[in-house]
C-alpha cells in the first residue's frame with residue numbers, strides 16, 4: 450500500500466512526468482559564480498543525462514507537433530476575431546498552403562498570431578464558445594503551445610517550476626527568489642533566419658540607463674542586481690557549423706545596453722566589429738571585447754544575462770531542426786506594483802488553475818508577481 454506522500458505524487462501528473470535523474474550533478478556543481486558575473490554567461494555543457502535529453506527532445510517534438518496541428522486544423526476564417534476586438538487574419542495568411550509553410554519550427558507562425566492576437570491569447574485565451582482553436586486528443590488552453598509549452602507538457606512544467614535539480618540551477622543564478630519572465634519554444638528548423646545581434650531589457654525598461662544603441666558611458670564592473678537571465682536548453686545541441694549557434698560577447702553585459710531590443714536588427718558580426726564593439730573593453734580586465742560563437746554539444750544549456758548582446762546564426766537548408774527551450778527568469782522588482790501573477794504566464798490559465806486548486810506550491814512560487822497581493 451502506498452503512503453499518502455507517494456499517493457499524492459502519482460496523482461499529480463506534473464510530478465509523475467518528472468525525470469528524477471535529469472541533470473548531471475558534476476556539471477551543475479561546476480558552476481563558477483565569479484566567471485559567470487565576469488563573462489555574463491555560463492555554459493552547462495552536456496548537463497542533461499541521457500534520460501533527460503531523451504525526454505526533453507520528445508517533449509519539444511510533441512509540442513511542435515501540437516502547435517503545427519492547431520495551426521492546420523483550426524478553421525481560422527470561422528473564428529469571430531472582431532467580436533473579440535481583434536482584426537481578422539488576412540486571407541492570404543490562412544490558406545492551407547501558407548499554414549503548412551509555417552509548420553515545423555518556432556518564430557514562423559503567421560504574423561496575425563504573433564501580435565495583438567498573441568496578447569489576447571495570453572490575457573484572455575482564445576477559448577469557447579466554438580468556433581475557436583481546434584485540438585484533437587488534447588485540451589486547448591486558448592494559446593499556442595509555442596508560447597506556453599509548460600501548459601501543454603507536464604515534463605516541461607516540472608522542469609520549469611519544480612524539478613529540484615533545475616531549481617538548484619536557477620538558485621545558483623539568482624539566489625532564493627526568482628520569478629518567471631517568459632518561457633517559449635525556440636525550435637529552429639532548416640532555413641530559420643536566426644536573430645541578428647540584439648539584447649533585451651529588464652522588465653519594461655524602466656531601469657535602463659542607456660538607450661537601445663547606447664553611448665557606452667555606463668560601463669561598470671558591478672554585476673546588475675536586478676537581473677533577467679535566459680537559460681536555453683538544446684537537447685540535441687547547437688554545434689558549430691550547423692547553423693543556429695548562439696554568439697555572445699563576454700563582458701558586454703557590463704555596458705548594460707539593451708541593444709536594439711525594439712528596433713530593426715540588421716547587424717551581423719562584421720557590423721558589430723566596425724561599430725558597436727569599436728573601443729569597447731571589459732570593465733574589469735580592460736581587454737577589448739570580442740565575439741564568441743558557442744558550439745554546444747547535445748544535452749547542453751547556456752545561461753546568459755539578457756542585457757548581453759547575442760546573435761543566432763541562420764540554419765542552412767537541409768539541416769535538422771535545432772530543438773530549443775528558452776527559460777527566462779528574473780529577480781523580482783521591489784518597486785513593481787503589487788499584483789497576483791507575473792506577466793510571463795497566461796493570465797486566464799493561471800487564474801483558472803489556481804481557482805480550481807490545481808496550482809502546486811512550486812508553480813505558485815515561480816508564477817507569482819514581483820510583489821504578490823496577499
Ligand SMILES: O=C(O)CCC(=O)C(=O)O
Nearest residue numbers: 635644679681695761775
Ligand atoms: O534561438 C536562440 O538560440 C536564442 C534566441 C534569442 O535571441 C534569445 O533567446 O534571446
Ligand SMILES: [Fe+2]
Nearest residue numbers: 647648649759
Ligand atoms: Fe535574444
